[in-house]
Amino acid sequence: MSVRQLSFSSRISPRLTDLGLLGPAIAVILVFMVAPMAIMFVYSFLEAAPYGGVEWRFTTDAYTSILFERDFLDDSLTFTPDYLVVLARSVFQAGIATLLCLVISVPTAYYIATRPERQKNIWLVLITIPYWVNLLIRTIALLFVLRGDGPINAVLMNLGFISEPLPLSYNGFAVCLGLIYSFLPFMVLPLYSAFERFDFRLLEAAYDLYASRRTAFLRIVLPVMRPGLIAGSLLVFIPSIGSYLAPDILGGGKTLMIGNLIGTQFQSARNWPFGAALSMILLTLTLLVLLWLARRAGQQTSDCR
């Protein structure tokens, strides 16, 4: 009797087995992802109740108020760029953080991937060590380092390089630094695995065919590593754009990002539909980026150039 016949998949129908194996995952996705998103979607088309919660009356006010301000007196709409600015700032901050993560991670990942096997594991553990500490604690700790009376400013002032503390905290710079610090490993790890799979003989072949170092990097290394680069960038960009902690703590609430805006709507502002609408916008934006990348990746494989 073969192993195949012994396996329990032949006794129970294959479809049932599949369902049994997939079931927990499907349940988790339904309960923790689909249901909340559906609730958010519905709420975004309802009226805000005065003390939080929603009134069950259909309206698109939440979406309108992202772009327009309703005048109290004559009910007319005037364009307001405030929320667009927050959104643009979020995209910008996340973009910069992603770019800097890339710049830092490419050499780091390359270095780790080209070490002997034993050293590789040590480096990989070191990369993940910060993750053993809670993100909130790490972010607050970073704030202490960056503050006006923090060690960086203290050292620089004692050495006489500066007379006034540098404004390192409570601004865009601090937020960006916080984002990079939070999500850097998400860039290093996919790039590491891409470098590890990279066949360095391709580089020799490129040099052999008269390519310069630069050309070989641009025409061989980058395209071959493309999936790793895209994966890493997404893993940094998506959590960055909706990040809540870094802007809240390191930005001191002064450089608001969309995550904070959404958070405020569900807390102090008590405008659930508006928060839900903003969430939907953020979600749509993220999906569009993903879709665009997926399409480009698809073209890459079918395009013969």
Next chain:
Amino acid sequence: MIAAEVRGLSKVYNAGGSRAFEALKNFDLSINANEFFTLLGPSGCGKTTLLRILGGFEALTEGTCTIFGQDVSRLPPEARPVNTVFQQYALFPHMSVRRNIAFGLEMLGTPRAETERRVDRMLALVHMSDYADRKPDTMSGGQRQRVALARALAPQPKLLLLDEPLSALDLKLRQKMRLELKALQRETGITFIFVTHDQEEALAMSDRIAVIDKGRLQQVGTPEDIYENPESRFVADFIGESNLLDARVSAVNGGEAALIVEGFADIRAPIGRPLAVGQLVSLSVRPERLILREAGQDVPGGIARVVARTYLGNAVEYHLVAGGQTLTAHAPRGGLRGLLDFVPGDTVSVGFEPGSIKVVSS
């Protein structure tokens, strides 16, 4: 004209370190233009290192390396008029066959129309025109092999380096590609330097062969030369099958020596270099050049005992013991000698075809 030349070449890995390893030792070699030249040796002998030094992928430790009269010792790969067919082909996975082949030409700044024309010609040359728009990972090993060849030939290098390009193919395909490679070399007139550990491959394709062992050049010559007149025990043993017998020189008379194989036979053989009486030497005899007769028949040779008989289809292989040394003989089936057959335990007379005994250095 000389295509490539190395003089006093040495390569030491981890020089100065505790794990220093001398891959090539004081190497001198000249390769003629339009030659199919093979570097042959067991794995780890330094043949690939030599190829990589010619390609510019490894720096040499000592000596010089010239290609068509130009000293390239310190030039990077992209500055050498040389292209390489890599062992695992190293085709660019994100490019079509056409783009792979065009890459070198594009890097050289060849005009677009000329590039496309040349790529088409290369595709036709390696019979891959139908696969121009395929990606490398959708093709078989033999097809990839052809693309790698076309890619390396497209920029019309003065020298083509081939690093065991057939080793990843199965036997049938390997034999077919041998003929194709040889034909391609003749057609293009480009000097091929081919690295392999497969002596059969080397004999079949090469104009000349360099046999390398432990980082040292053992012998250079035509396939016939290497096979018929091995200079050392290593070459005799590595190229084809060979019986190696320990013998002592008993007399030297001009270009001929009398040799004694203890307990087996007194032999006369021509010698190429001076030998002293009493000197110990090795004799090499190919198994197919031994003549077996029933014991008692008078042949110039000695007596041996059959210990094993193996049927090979086109021949019978006998394992013999003669005076404490072992011998292997191949007797073809049919024909005069084939009428005779022996079984283990038989005693036979062993003779040697004229000119079949070579004195080699131990």
